[in-house]
Amino acid sequence: MKFWLVALVIVLAAAGVAVSRINEYVFFAAFVVLTYVVLATAWNILGGYAGYVNFGTPAFFGVGAYTAVVLFKWLGAPLAVQIAAGAVMGGLLGFGVGMLTLRLRGIFFAIATVAVIFIMETLMINWRYVGGATGLQLLRPEAMAPFGSYTRMLFLVMTLMAVAAVALARYVQTSWIGRGLRAIRDSEEAAEASGVPTLRLKLVACVLSGALMGAAGAPMPMYLSFIEPASTFSLNYAIGALAAPMIGGTTHWLGPVIGALLLVTIQQIVTVTISSEINVLVVGVLLVAFVVLAPDGILGFFKRWLRASSR
Amino acid sequence: MAESLLKVSGVSKHFGGFTALSDVSLEIAAGERFGLIGPNGSGKTTLINCISGLLRNDAGQIIFNGKQITRLPPYQRTRLGIARSFQVPRPFHTMSVLENLLVPSAYVVHMKDAEGEAKAMEILRSIGLADKAGLYANQLSQVELRKLELARAMAARPKLLISDEAMAGLAGNEVDEVLQILFKLNETGITIIMIEHIMQAVMRFSQRIVCLDAGRIICEGTPASIVQNVEVQKAYLGA
Numbered sequence: 001m002k003f004w005l006v007a008l009v010i011v012l013a014a015a016g017v018a019v020s021r022i023n024e025y026v027f028f029a030a031f032v033v034l035t036y037v038v039l040a041t042a043w044n045i046l047g048g049y050a051g052y053v054n055f056g057t058p059a060f061f062g063v064g065a066y067t068a069v070v071l072f073k074w075l076g077a078p079l080a081v082q083i084a085a086g087a088v089m090g091g092l093l094g095f096g097v098g099m100l101t102l103r104l105r106g107i108f109f110a111i112a113t114v115a116v117i118f119i120m121e122t123l124m125i126n127w128r129y130v131g132g133a134t135g136l137q138l139l140r141p142e143a144m145a146p147f148g149s150y151t152r153m154l155f156l157v158m159t160l161m162a163v164a165a166v167a168l169a170r171y172v173q174t175s176w177i178g179r180g181l182r183a184i185r186d187s188e189e190a191a192e193a194s195g196v197p198t199l200r201l202k203l204v205a206c207v208l209s210g211a212l213m214g215a216a217g218a219p220m221p222m223y224l225s226f227i228e229p230a231s232t233f234s235l236n237y238a239i240g241a242l243a244a245p246m247i248g249g250t251t252h253w254l255g256p257v258i259g260a261l262l263l264v265t266i267q268q269i270v271t272v273t274i275s276s277e278i279n280v281l282v283v284g285v286l287l288v289a290f291v292v293l294a295p296d297g298i299l300g301f302f303k304r305w306l307r308a309s310s311r
Numbered sequence: 312m313a314e315s316l317l318k319v320s321g322v323s324k325h326f327g328g329f330t331a332l333s334d335v336s337l338e339i340a341a342g343e344r345f346g347l348i349g350p351n352g353s354g355k356t357t358l359i360n361c362i363s364g365l366l367r368n369d370a371g372q373i374i375f376n377g378k379q380i381t382r383l384p385p386y387q388r389t390r391l392g393i394a395r396s397f398q399v400p401r402p403f404h405t406m407s408v409l410e411n412l413l414v415p416s417a418y419v420v421h422m423k424d425a426e427g428e429a430k431a432m433e434i435l436r437s438i439g440l441a442d443k444a445g446l447y448a449n450q451l452s453q454v455e456l457r458k459l460e461l462a463r464a465m466a467a468r469p470k471l472l473i474s475d476e477a478m479a480g481l482a483g484n485e486v487d488e489v490l491q492i493l494f495k496l497n498e499t500g501i502t503i504i505m506i507e508h509i510m511q512a513v514m515r516f517s518q519r520i521v522c523l524d525a526g527r528i529i530c531e532g533t534p535a536s537i538v539q540n541v542e543v544q545k546a547y548l549g550a
């Protein structure tokens with residue numbers, strides 16, 4: 001109940017801000033931050049809850065983006081349809097990749113997911129219809145009524161998606177699925193012996209995670225008015241989606257949200273004030289710092305601190 | 312012998328060129344206390360991994376409670392009533408002792424948490440872990456970890472419990488404690504397979520014992536007859 005109330009307040013506040021006269025750049029930056037909230041939350045369903053480290057975020061993100069481009073170019077489909085289709089394609093890719101790779105453990109799974117990025121990127125580079133290696137310029141439709149610009153509308157859409165993604169992750173965590181995924185992370189053999197259908201649960205997690213990543217990628221072409229394979233399948237998405245939950249905490253749905261808000265906001269500020277090259281360094285430095293000083297992320301750090309102070 | 316609960320026939324398992332089990336057959340009756348012994352590397356754990364489904368046997372059949380389970384994944388076997396403890400305890404270390412038991416109660420018995428918690432506390436009380444319910448695995452002693460393994464297996468409401476060296480490395484009085492727990496479980500009608508190196512414990516516990524050596528059954532019989540067996544003495548003492 002409290003969760004939904006907070007969610008409603010966030011969405012209403014975002015809507016209010018979107019129609020206000022605040023500088024356009026804020027929305028431009030906030031859209032990226034929110035995209036990472038979705039990506040990190042999605043990553044955490046498989047990577048955090050089940051402990052299967054997925055480096056393939058850009059593949060799922062890119063499939064969502066290219067799905068949107070195809071639908072837009074072919075049918076002139078509206079944004080909502082692009083996002084829904086992106087989610088479906090991301091989920092399907094999650095199912096396929098999951099079937100092929102989820103029997104692998106640990107580092108082998110991680111490596112297999114990296115391969116998926118290159119496969120998808122190569123496919124897109126060689127597909128003329130979506131612009132191939134040179135990319136494709138897209139003409140954005142007019143912004144809808146109360147919004148002063150298309151970016152402002154995208155900001156609100158991404159806020160809605162972030163809230164939806166977090167709600168889904170929260171449901172997964174607190175339901176019986178979450179308990180099974182935790183059991184898998186702790187010991188897969190013991191989980192099976194305790195009646196947990198490990199392969200099926202991992203597939204569910206992979207599909208949900210892939211669908212959310214696909215959805216997150218769908219609005220990107222409209223945001224940039226452009227699509228091109230190298231930046232769409234950039235490893236920065238893989239690192240950001242993984243770093244944010246590590247920094248925030250992987251065991252709770254709030255972790256990736258805190259991590260993404262903190263990390264990507266800092267990155268955006270650094271990009272503007274110092275340089276866009278240094279913003280990647282920020283991820284590295286923060287990641288190392290957290291792994292060394294607070295391996296359970298910000299949430300884990302506070303939990304320990306609370307436990308220590310209550311003694 | 313009463314109706315057999317578990318029937319293993321002609322089971323073989325190879326790892327590359329190494330034969331871990333060759334043509335192993337045995338039957339275990341409902342309610343029986345069954346001991347499985349053998350020197351290190353004789354295939355005891357491989358055999359129970361085949362029974363619980365963690366490994367697939369290359370040849371042979373496993374029938375449980377009248378059902379062919381040879382090709383079933385482990386979780387389905389657990390749901391049919393085969394539970395096991397692990398030789399090296401594998402607790403869910405990010406969960407409390409109580410939550411550990413809620414995994415099988417949610418996935419096998421399909422109980423809601425409130426109901427599952429009550430049931431889990433009951434099991435923990437009977438096994439002597441009730442006062443540790445809120446603790447995490449890294450706060451437990453070795454004997455408590457072994458008890459947690461058994462308690463979690465019990466939460467799946469098994470018909471057959473496989474105890475894989477639940478007593479290895481425990482002190483004398485701790486061995487007695489675990490042995491008492493297993494006796495108590497057996498009295499409630501649960502069939503138990505005990506794998507153990509502590510001879511005094513298996514001999515006291517089992518009604519019937521099978522001895523494996525190099526993946527073959529070398530003899531079968533009552534505890535008294537096993538200790539007299541020349542093959543068993545040879546397998547254990549060399550000579």
